[in-house]
Every structure is written in structure tokens, then in C-alpha cells.
Amino acid sequence: MVIGIADCNNFYASCERVFNPALEGKPVVVLSNNDGCIVARSNESKALKIKMGEPIHHYKELVKSKGVHVLSSNYELYGDMSARIMRLLNRFVPVMEVYSIDEAFLDLTGFDDVVSRCHSLQRTLKAWTGIPISIGVGPNKTLAKVANRIAKQTPSMDGVLYLSELAQIQAALADFPCEDVWGIGYQFNQLLKRNNIKTALELTQVHDVWIQKHMTIDGLRLVDELRGNFRRDLDLSPSPKKSIGSAPSFGEAIPDLPTIQEALATHVARCAEKLRRQYSAANLITVFLHTNRFNPKVPQYFQTRTVSLPHASSATSELIQYADSVLQSIYQDGYHFKKVGVLLSGFVPDDFHQMALYTEQPDPRMKQLSNVMDQLNGKYGRDKVRLAIQGFKQNWKPKRQLLTKRYTTRIEDVIRAT
DNA sequence: TCTGGGGTCCTAGGACCC
């Protein structure tokens, strides 16, 4: 496989520049919703050591002295721009996965002269949308991400790098810190540091068992991809969301219930709209209520409650009503709340719930299975069967599609071996 | 003083059902 990742450079900042070319060449930062944190930076801002995610007030001096342009975010604009970019990419690369607002995985398998193809894609996008992109290419998603990062850091590459040969990959990984690997965040990096694993190359040499134990099955897949194996397919059709939530903070902490109720209703309405747009209805509703966790001086209160609805719903008024009753059940007097939020989940297709599909039916495989168990017990004796099962139970978890025959064979194998 | 918001997946244990 040949997998690319196309990634827009400094996406929000670049979008702002498209609509205001005067910002070209100047340091730009874009802020989060209520203008709290920095969520995007132009290269010039990065050069000033302005960090991602930091509150803007940390940079008061710098903003003034260096003339940094500070902008509120405009997600509608970014969404539109993103859709244009994805459509355009798709014209040149038919098999792709839209991974985030500013990234897409591209299946470049079978393309010839991958590097120059990527360069021309880059030029086309820049010319037609004004947005600069970088493209990393490798045998799988993880290595494509690695390549992309290196391409961005190395000006001579002009934003494109294809890691193809094993030797080339290993050379790149030898200089690549673990913390920059896609899927390794702060906690895993600390863990690796404690075990003296610093580069991605070193990580590829760690035993699978250790990786899976400490970093779960996701970690194992990731490490396997660093080794050059293909473990994660492109996700070609965007699946409907599994949960939809909304929980912006209040500008100021709020003590009184009616104001909180009103805010919650607004959030629920927004979620319900999203829910209907994807033709889902929710079975579960979660409400949470927080005080300001950053202010240790005020008494803290943090409550979350999930309730299941009597029937799946996507109706705004109905959902608001349920959310409100949950809110009232967790609300407590005497606190100043900074955030109230809602999360809808447990989705079913919207018209599905109207059909009476929820008749309980016993699973026929149960009967089948107990017959098999009886037969085995009769044939080998209860103790042997039990021992055999214990032997492989830990390592082998049959999934949903239980195949009784396969299961029986496994048990018999183990008995024969012991 | 001020500190984002919206998502995903995995693990593990307990209650309960067939």
C-alpha cells in the first residue's frame, strides 16, 4: 500500500489569510470560542515561540511588541473551505479518507512518480483555494504521518516526503522522537521515557507483549505500522457520529438554576439539530455540571448523570425536557457553575424506533452451545474440558460471530495437546 | 483575573440474562 496524508498548513490561520491577504507574512493567531486559548498559529507566530493551546493572556507583551494579529475563530468559514479542499483532492485521488477538518488520507497505491504527483497536487490546491498543504507518504497511515511531519520541518523538501524503502524508514525513525508519533501523547511518552525509549526506531524494537500490556491494542497497531506493516485501513465512508455533545463554558460562573437551565436548553437544541441532520435518534442523554476547576479557592462540584430515554428521540422539545429534569436532579445550591453540558448517545436510525423491532428473542446459539458443552463433557470428562477451557480462555476471546464449530475444535485441540 | 470544544477507542468489573 502507498498511503499519503495531505495536511493543510496552519489551517485556520491560512483560511483567515485567504480572506484577508494583508495578513500574509505577518504573525497570526486564531483563538478558541470565547477567545480564551490559541488554537492556530501562522509560521511567524510559531517562530515567536507562541504555543498551541495556551491562553492568549500569557502573550500580552509579545502581541503588543511584535504586532501579532489576534483573531476570533470563524468555524463556518473553515468548514466551507475544508469542504472545497476535500472535493478538490478527491478529483485527483478517488480513494481517500477525510480524517479531520484539515487532513485527508489518500490511497496512492498504483500511482507512478508519487513525489511529483504530490507536488502538483500541492500547487493545484494552492492555486485554486489559496491554502498551502504538505503531503507525507508511506506504506501506512502512521508512517505517512511521520513523513508529513518531517516534510514540514525540512524546508528543502518543499512539503512532500515519501518514505518508501525500509532503510529509509529506519533512518528517519532513528531521528524521530516518540512524542511526535501520531497516537503517542503525554502519558505514553512519559511511560516510554521511564523505560529509556526515546526514538521511534527504539520503539519498533520493543516486544509486542510489553506494548500491548502498557499501551493497549491501539499501541500495538501503531508500533507495528512504524515497523512498516499495514494495520489500519482507510475509512472511506464517513460513519454517523456515535455521540453528539455540547458544553461550552460560561464567560462567568453562574450560581442560579434558571440561567443554567436556559443555557442547557440551547445546547440541547444545537445537539438535536445535528442529530437530525444525520438521521439519528438518541436513546441516552447525559448532563454534566461543573464549577470552575481552575479556581481552587471556590468550592468544587462536579456531577454527571446519564439516563436512558423511554424511547429514542430526536425531537428538540422532548430532549430539552429530559435534559432539564436530569439537570434538576444534579443541581445543588451554593455553587458557582462554569459549565453545563449535554451529551446525546445510544443512537438508532431516526425512523427505526417507530417500528416495533424490539421484541426479545432468545439467541438460538445458546441452545447450540450448551449441547456442544454437554457432548464434550460426555466425551472427555468434565474436568478435562474445564482445564482445556482455562488454558486458552485468557488469550482467546471469541467475538460476536461465535462459531460453535471452531470453538469445539479449539477445545479438542487443547485436550489433545494436554 | 483570564485556562477550548468536540470527538474516538480501549479496559475492566459488576449485574444480569439465556
Next chain:
DNA sequence: TCTGGGGTCCTAGGACCC
């Protein structure tokens, strides 16, 4: 009466991504 089996739902916590 106990054991063996698969399975769901729920909760809670922990990790990650952009």
C-alpha cells in the same frame, strides 16, 4: 447445587486525536 459457556448493558477511568 455447582460448574462450564456467550452475551449485553452500565459505569468509570484512561488514553488519544484535531
